[in-house]
Every structure is written in C-alpha cells, then in structure tokens.
Amino acid sequence: MDIRTIEWKNDAIKIIDQTKLPAKLEYLYIKDLKTLWQAIRELKVRGAPALGTAAALGVYLGIKDSKAKNFSEFRKELDKVIKYLATSRPTAINLFWGLKEMLQAAEKVKFKRLAEMKKALFKQAMKIIEDDRVSCRKIGLYGAKLFKNNDTVLTVCNAGILATIDYGTALGVIYRASEEGKKIKVFACETRPLLQGARLTTWELKKKGIDVTLICDNMAATLMQQGKIDKVIAGADRIAANGDAANKIGTYSLAVLAAYHKVPFYIAAPVSTFDLKIKSSKNILIEQRSAEEITILFSKNPIAPPGIKVYNPAFDVTPHDLITAIITDKGVLRRPYKINIKKCI
C-alpha cells in the first residue's frame, strides 16, 4: 500500500478527501486558496503535520501566479495569503510553523527575480514534505524501541499516514514496531464527534495489516480496568515549553485513565510541534467547533432535540505530569520536559 495524504501534482494540491473515508478513497485537486481553506476547515485534510504541509503548499499555490513587480509587492501578496490560511484552524501549531517556514524562505531570496522567488518557495514546500517523511520515520524508529512483542496499544483520533505525508507519528511508531517483527494489537477509540478513529485509523491500520479493534471512546476505561492495554499513544497538535500537550479531544481523558491504571501514556510528534513561546497549557487556544458536528450525524440525522445546547471543543490539553514520554524525531524525551525540550530543539 502506498498512500500519499497530500502532495503537489498537476499544478495543484492533491489530497485525499478524508471526509469520504472509509466509504471511498477519493482524491481532490485543489487549485485555489479558498478551496484549500475550506478543505482545512472541513477536515478534508487534517492532522497536525499534514496541516504544516497544506499550509506550505497553500502559500506556493497562493503566489505561483503572482505578477508582482518587486519584492515589496510580492511580500504584500505573500502576507495576504499567509494571513488568510492562518485563519483556517487555530490549534495545530504545525500550520503556523509551515507558514513561517515559507515566509523565511521568501525572505532569503528577496533580492532575486520573481521566478526565482517562486521557485524557492516551491523548493521549500517540497523540503517540508520530505522532512515530514523523514521525521515520521525517525519518530517510528525511536518510538518502536519502547514497544514490546505482543503489546496491546490504545490510540485516539488519527496520528497516522492520513495525518502526515505517508507514515504517521503515533501510528508510525506502531508501523515501525511491526516492521521490526513485533506483534502489536491496537484498540482505536472512535473519536467523537468526527470519528477520525473509526473512519481513518481503522482504515489505514487494516490496510497495513495491523490487528485493530474499534471501540467507543467511553470503553477505554473498561479495557484498562481489565488489564488489556499495555500502552497508550497519541499525537499532538501543539506542545508547550513545559511539555503540556494539546491534542484531539479525548486525549486528556485517556491520560488520566492511563495514570489511574498505571499504563504508560506516550505522545508522538515532530519537534515542529513544540511551541516554546507558550509556557504551559493555559495559553493554548482551543478551537471550538459547531454544535451540529455533534448533533447532526452525516449532515442529516439529528441525534438530539433541535436547538439543544452543545459544548464542542476540538482539542484538550494533557498536563506534562501525565505524559510518560514524548517521542520526537530527535529522540524520546522524558522529564523534566522543560529542560529536555529546550535541549533538543
């Protein structure tokens, strides 16, 4: 199986439309910024690292037809594109990191001709893609050492191929462990409201031949109570300087349950997920999404009375003291996180 979540192809951003999975594997060719913005907002492309790539390719898409006469004009266009893409989703830092990387690449060639500036930005986007591929494999390499033969692992949301270019962070660790011959069994939390676990994680694990069992989010505690879970592993959308990690809603719940049942709880993410400007979880902006995401299934089936109040945070924050280790592309970090995160960047 060779799946590419996002790439540049035929002068467009080619993505898997993840809202169509698991029913259909459908690709979209995105040729304008507004369509990209909506694809990000509607989670057609999602997953923190993949959003970094989407942002980078988006910047190139936004300026590739520029007719700017000088850098000042070009920079104005660039700023507009970056500002626009930055409004698509607030929590995953990788998106902002991708935008920043592109801006820095533009700054480096600001005295060059327009065609060269465009070329430099394209090159930078390709570098981000290649770096993602490499960093996921490094996360897999370092993380796999923590996993034993016959381990049963619980995961949430999708931090796999579909959240990156082609390998995954949390699931990359599982792929690597199983490539090393370890037999790993996975329980996937379905991850309400948008069911990324049920729709995406089971889909890609099954394709990769990994033994996967789907559960509802509220069944994780029971599995731990029965001693059936050896490890929990999740991705991250933003990690503060002290190790507090924002990730898909439900992650914090698993971290508390894991601590109570003495099950190790791991976060797997590239170092681009660290946000040293943010000291602790208190400063992480949590995206609140619409009530209908919860109350209307498949855009048509109401599961709650009309007009019912809903609380729908897309992410939660796991405090660093509940995290056994953070598996990064620069190695496995342990406490004290504040010091060890600083060291590795």
Place this chain on the structure above:
Amino acid sequence: MDIRTIEWKNDAIKIIDQTKLPAKLEYLYIKDLKTLWQAIRELKVRGAPALGTAAALGVYLGIKDSKAKNFSEFRKELDKVIKYLATSRPTAINLFWGLKEMLQAAEKVKFKRLAEMKKALFKQAMKIIEDDRVSCRKIGLYGAKLFKNNDTVLTVCNAGILATIDYGTALGVIYRASEEGKKIKVFACETRPLLQGARLTTWELKKKGIDVTLICDNMAATLMQQGKIDKVIAGADRIAANGDAANKIGTYSLAVLAAYHKVPFYIAAPVSTFDLKIKSSKNILIEQRSAEEITILFSKNPIAPPGIKVYNPAFDVTPHDLITAIITDKGVLRRPYKINIKKCI
C-alpha cells in the same frame, strides 16, 4: 408535561418507542410476548427500573389468555413466559426482580381459581408500577439534599423518566432539587454507541425546563479539568453486595475521572437494584452487543471499514471505592457499603 414511559392500556403494554426519540414521540401497544422481547432487546423500552415493569407486565401479558385447568398447568405456562423474558437482556437485575415478584405473587394464590390468579398477577404488576413511582420520588427526595443551588451536574446515559415510569432515578434527583428551587445545570454525555444521553436525557431535561448541555463522552474529563463539574450522578443496572455498581458503558470512566478531579460521584437506584447474591463486580454478567451498533449509524451509514473488529460491552462496573454515595429509596448509603446495603434491605 406528563410522560408515562410504560403502562397497561387497552389490553396491551403501552410504551414510548425510545428508538424514535428525539425525532418523534411515538407510542407502541404491545400485545404479544415476542414483540415485547424484541422491544426490550432493541431498547425501545430500556432503563433498569422500566425493565422491571416491562418484565412484570410481560408476565401478565403472557398468561392473561391462559386456559390452564389447574395451578400445575398454569405454573408451567408461567415458567415458560418467565424463562423467555429472562433471555431478553442479561445485565439489569430489575428485569429478573420483576419476574421473581410476579412468580411470588402467583405462588401466593396458587389454590385460587384461574381468573383470580390472573387478577392477582395483574394487581402485582400494577403494584410494581406504583412502587416505582413512589421509590423514584423517594430517591429524588433523599438525593436532592446532596445538591446545592447552582450545582453543575454531569450525567451519563438516561436514568430519568424514560428509564422508569415517570420520574427517574439520577434525573429524579435533579428534578426534585429543581422543584425545591435549586438551580441545577446539567451536562449530558451523549453515551455512545446508542446515544441515550443525546437522544433521551437532553429531550426529557429540556421538556422539564432544566438547563442542559450535550457533550461527547470524551469531553467529560476536560469539563472536570476546568472545574466546571460539581457532581456526577448516574443510575445503575445491578449493584453487588459490596457496592460495586454495573451501569451503562462509560460510567466507570466518569467515576475514575471524578475521583482524579475530586468531584463527588453518586449512583442513584432503587433497592431492587441490589443483588446480594453477587459479592462483587467480578460476578456481574456484562451484555456484549453487536458490532453494527457501533459501526453502522442509523442502520445505514457505515463509519468504519466493513468487517472491522469491534468490542462493544453495553455496561461497565464501577468499584465501590469510587462511589461517594448510593442514593436509594431507603436513604443515602455511604461506606462501608457491605454493611450499609445489608442494613437497608
């Protein structure tokens, strides 16, 4: 609002078809045992206390047209009915309790004429209905004393009007507290896979004018982390002699999260929920339900790849040490549960 979840009417068991809520308030008139068995299995009628009533009315339904010539013949028919109904769902003890109550009532009149035996069973079923109404109000009365003005309460599944005759256990406590003038705010966990929280609890709380907000099950931890939950309250399907309580899947998870966040965790249930034959949770049979309940939403929308493995326990067990108090119709029980449960029965 005057809602009756289950009653005897027009020579039939009249129930609200709870699988149709919240879209439609639709009543069913059940005139044969097989239809009743299916209605219980498919959760058209559900909730531990309501299942006790359904069982009792079911026994009457099953023998009301009997032409038995003597008690021995009658008893054979009765046993067949009871045995059949006992196979509908395994975890809620109230169902078995209802069957046992009816059997005992029959034994008391075994030397009477057929018509009188039938009458005695009808009377017993009516008594069970009336007792449920009274006991829910007592649970409400005792439980409400534990709740303060402006409390925010988290609940799971539906332990309300729709789980009883007309008042509820866990939600009965909230109704009583609000009748006493206390302002109570409720967060309802949607309760996957069958969404009783989203579909039923929000529906009845809204009808009763209680401030209710719907969340996905995996958001409860975040609310507790933010200090937004003052109390958790849930029903129970069976409580062992030591206080271990089986209830809808997800309850145990909330109990662990509540303990971690130092939030009181209450179980509300009539004393008929106690099963003194069962010493601890280890002996409670947990119903496993079909994979499709999780993977196919609304019997048509697949949310996971075909054939994916699923783990779908309908209940979990909360060990007694995580329960702050058990609110019953005989008062509020606290530790040591083993002694205090024995005392109150």
